[in-house]
Amino acid sequence: MGIRSLKTASISTGAKRSKFWDQVATPDAYVHISTVTVGAGGQPTIDFGTIPTGYKHLEIRGVVRTDSGNSSDALILKLNGSKSVYTHYLYGNGAPSAGGVGSSTTVGNTINVAGGGRTSGVFSGVWIMVQDHESSNKYKTSMSFGGYYQVGTGGEQAIFDNTFSTTSPITTVSLYVQSTASATTYNFAQNSSLSLFGIKGQQ
């Protein structure tokens, strides 16, 4: 039996006991790549730059608020410098008649987030997943889940699916925020923070 690798659970210590099993130590399958936290004054983009290779999927988690005067704005994901070309979503804001589904080929909205028109301290929770991003023959997609709530006033929530027009491996990831109704862009507000994770899988 060949010893390929060891981990502490495989080892019995002690002067007269030494036991090795033929185990393969599994490296972490879920790896933190980078976190960007916005400081005073805000910033227009959250840019993770060139991402390391060797992951099957990407995940982004964090909290976001913009510096607009709006109640909510659009958080937009860019892969290799381009936003998505098709969006489909399930949306609700607590009003029985307001929930629904929709689609868009223009804004590229990845999830709605709290705007600066909300009370200070109100942020959106954000979860985004990009699957099989290193593939060289598949159009890239993302799934998102997020929402916010201003206690005493209201909030909203949604799940989004986005399709990007590239089949190339994704090497750069960045995000920005803009109006849901126009091309006006805003800054991420202070304390906005997004973390990028890589998930291992068979390539």
Place this chain on the structure above:
Amino acid sequence: MTHKLLASGTLGSTASYIDIDVSSYSGYKHLELHTYALFPSTGVGGTKIYFNSDTASDTNYACCYTESNNGSIAGATIGGLYINYTPNHSSSNIPSATTYINNFNVSGVKKPVMSRFGASNMIGMYTGAWNDTSAITSIRLSSWTQSFAAGYSYSLYGLV
């Protein structure tokens, strides 16, 4: 380790709440909570979440939801911060949920909480908030309408 199990448990008997101390997990940035909700009786059951010592009332919590249990979409805004729910719990209709509490121990952010939940006859999502910018140091899972039953289980994961 980036994604680590911090705490988990399964109730051995009926309880009205479960407390989880997260004060020692300052090295993590995000929390992910998985719940499998069992209730003693058929009918309405659910789980609300509270933080730190702010457990006496729902005043500082609220959420809205979007759900479907018959093919159409329904929604409402409610006081309290819910993470899972079923209108008619039974042995074949058990709500489970994944709840995200991002940036749980930073100050300056009123903590947003997002849950995706479902049971055999419904699916939905909650987003809500705790109206407080304090770092979260403890979590209470509190039963709603009826107690938690033996077998109610949870797992809490931390992400750096």
